[in-house]
Amino acid sequence: MSSNEFPEKLSCMLPSSLSAYHDFVQTLLDRLQELKWKKEILFGIHMALEESISNAIRHGNKEDSNKSVSVKCELSPKRFWVEVCDEGDGYNPEEVPDCTSPENLERPGGRGLELIRYYMTSVQHSECGCCVTMEKILDDE
Amino acid sequence: MGNQRRIEVNDSASVSVVRFLDQKIIDPESIQELGQELFDLVEREDRKKIVLNFGSVEFLSSAALGKLITFEKKAKRNDSQLVLSNISPEIFQVFAITNLDKLFTIKDTEADALAIL
Numbered sequence: 001m002s003s004n005e006f007p008e009k010l011s012c013m014l015p016s017s018l019s020a021y022h023d024f025v026q027t028l029l030d031r032l033q034e035l036k037w038k039k040e041i042l043f044g045i046h047m048a049l050e051e052s053i054s055n056a057i058r059h060g061n062k063e064d065s066n067k068s069v070s071v072k073c074e075l076s077p078k079r080f081w082v083e084v085c086d087e088g089d090g091y092n093p094e095e096v097p098d099c100t101s102p103e104n105l106e107r108p109g110g111r112g113l114e115l116i117r118y119y120m121t122s123v124q125h126s127e128c129g130c131c132v133t134m135e136k137i138l139d140d141e
Numbered sequence: 142m143g144n145q146r147r148i149e150v151n152d153s154a155s156v157s158v159v160r161f162l163d164q165k166i167i168d169p170e171s172i173q174e175l176g177q178e179l180f181d182l183v184e185r186e187d188r189k190k191i192v193l194n195f196g197s198v199e200f201l202s203s204a205a206l207g208k209l210i211t212f213e214k215k216a217k218r219n220d221s222q223l224v225l226s227n228i229s230p231e232i233f234q235v236f237a238i239t240n241l242d243k244l245f246t247i248k249d250t251e252a253d254a255l256a257i258l
Contacts, residue, residue, distance in 0.1 A: 018169040043200070043231045050167060050202050100240040106214060108207035111239045115203060118238045 006076035014069040016061040018054060021069070025049045028073060035077045037138075044119030045080060045136055051112035052084045052132050060086025060130055080136045090129025147175035150182070156190040156258050157182060158251060166201040176208040183212075183219040191216065192254040196227035206241060213245060226254040 010028065014021045028049065029042050037045075053069060061067040067087040074081040099110045117123050120134040149160045159182070163171055182188045193209075216223045225247045228236065236242045248254040 022167065040231060046200060047202075047235070054202065054204065100238075105240055105244050106210055108210045109203075111203040111206055114239055115235065 007074035007079065007081070008076070009072070009074055011070070011072040014053065014057075014071060016057045016063050016065055016067050016069065018057055018063065021053050021057070024071065025053070028075070031075055032080060035075065037077075037080075041136070041138070048116045048120050048134055048136075049082065051116050052082075052134065055112050056084050056086035056088075056130075056132075059091065060088030062088065078138045081134070083131060083133045085126075085131040088130055090126075092129055093125050145174070146178065147171060148178050153255060156192055156255055157188045158192045158194055158255075160194045160196065161198050164197055164199045166198060166205040169204065172202075172205050172208050175205070176211065179208070179212045180215055183216050183221045187219065189219075189221050190258040191221060191223050192251060192258070193223065193225045194227045194251050194254075195225060195229070195232060196251075198232060199229065201232065201235070203239075206235070206239065210241070210244070222258055224248055224254040224258060226251045 008031070010031075012024050014024060025046065029046055032042055032045065033039075053071065056069045057063060061069065064087075069087075070083075070085045072083045093113060096113050097104050097107070097110055099105075099107065099114050104110065116132075116134065119136075121137045122135045124133045125131070126133070147162055149162055151158045151160075159179070161175075163175075166172060166175065182191060213223060223246065225245050227250060228247060233242070233247070236245065236247065246257070248257065
């Protein structure tokens, strides 16, 4: 992690446990903070990582201990890119109900994707539906 | 784990003021415990006026939001009034993005919340 060449690349194979990925996420956030990313932007990236990884573990791998979640990242002072892949059957993001519509307001689930889309500059789902790629690009100030 | 409290409850006149003891509400086991402690307030203890003070909360996941939504339903079913307060701008934005600012009654401060109960 001492290289000054960007992007820095980080990857990790995470077990399918909802308690086992927070240290990795914190490592990424700490590094972005060192790269001078602002606290309010890091809040959104934290949310996107939390929701995408927990979705992969919970809905993708169904917490199967024989399956893993792959996370690949690229970090630089103005751009953060991450790909999260699970070993599940995939899903169609278009079929996720709109959590903001009045009829779905009281549904306990289905908010992660909405939050990811809000906080990240771009979000793409693979054709198989088991990988999500997200990017945050800082505007020039 | 099982004995660690997730909330602290103080009674102010007829109102129960709840403060969260975790700064980050993301761990599934903690969220489960938090949910149970909240549910007990209305289902076992029959509290009718509740303020959830978010002053100490720095981050929460959508799973935590889900638990709050279930709590809101249980409170409504029990004819309990629920007001949220002291939500940081970042957390309030999470409520706004997901339209939950329309589901919950939210006030800036605990005093503002107490004033409408």
